[in-house]
Amino acid sequence: MKEKEQGMSLIVKRITRITVSLIFLFGVYIMLHGHLTPGGGFAGGVIIALSFIHVVLAFGKKESLKMLNDNVVSFFESLGGLLFLGIALSGLIGGYFFLNVLPKGKPFDLFSSGTIILSNIAIFLKVGVGLFAIFIALAILRVPRDDKEEVK
């Protein structure tokens, strides 16, 4: 019985299908408005890591790791790091490292403030996928329990 049903009960799975996309969308919202309202790449990244963790907790390891295997995780982690470094290097066009080379735009608009929004996206990918990789590594590890040892 334990082997057949991975994850939690049917109610939890059904609710998870509805809520996890909302949590993911909230993380993206927090990240995209990071230069206008409180939030930013760090908070949004941790929120999307929590939404992935929600899927893993509800559906079990095997089901969810089919969708998000380690190739996807390492690709996005590297993409975030390289994007941030690319933004930093693009400042060398204008003169020095981390110069804000893109046009600033109108203040208080969504697409304003030059490279800050791109940096937010890079930090978002890096923090979210990195923390999710840590959780996956902790979840896959199989620690022997004490009660099993006492039976033996």
Place this chain on the structure above:
Amino acid sequence: MSLYILCLVLFAIGIYCLLVKKNLVKKIVGLGIAEYALNLFFILLGYKSGGEAPILSRGLTANSFVDPLPQALILTSIVIGLAVTALMAAITLRLYEKYRTFDINEIRRLKG
């Protein structure tokens, strides 16, 4: 002044827990408490009485905000704290898998 002292009391509790407790999970908890107290101390230093949150909007001048520099430093410090906690939890789990205990005296004795 009294807020600073209370914050340092919280820091002292964390350091004491880190030094005295034999359990590895308790040591992680103590380091977390000390880190929270340190973050709070920085933000207390940057508070300006009657100040607003550092987000620009129409009708606010540059003089009406609290200090944004400690907030920017602590924002990175919080995420680094989470990564450090995860690394310590991973090492603790490996030690538990090998020695079947969290007690550092036992771990040292089994090593011989």
Place this chain on the structure above:
Amino acid sequence: MIELHVVLILMIICAIVAMEIKDLLSSVIALGAVGIGLTVEFLLLRAPDLAITQLVVEILSVIILIRATVGVKVPQENIKMRLGYFIFALVFVAVFLFFSKRAVAQLPSFGDPMMKIGSLYNSLALSKAGAANIVSSVILDFRAYDTLGEATVLFTAVIGVLTVLRASGRKK
């Protein structure tokens, strides 16, 4: 600011509970209570960015620590040394507070920061960076080297966790 004192004293009580309780799961949950108190303090001190980040980081940290402690036998601490530890704790806290009180006397008083660089950031954020959120413009434009270092530390921590926890041992 009486509410700051109240929340801070509540955090100290939760920290003592987290330190002294026997059950490891209860200890981790008490650490979560300290973090929620810290979130409220950040909101009262006008730092909403930090409040959001601290709240979600606290949830993830409690999940990771519960993963580390669940299903573990509660260890037996020896109770004979309890009185000696108590006296040592009192002496330690007294010495620490004696020196820190002299250090705190040199700091600017609460509610009146120096703001030598902070006022510069406040006035230049809209013209130089173009962002309404001043904290975001500081960490991603004025002081972006900090964030690059932070990304490096996070990457190193992820690699460290994956190395420590890899499934297959070093068999050739």
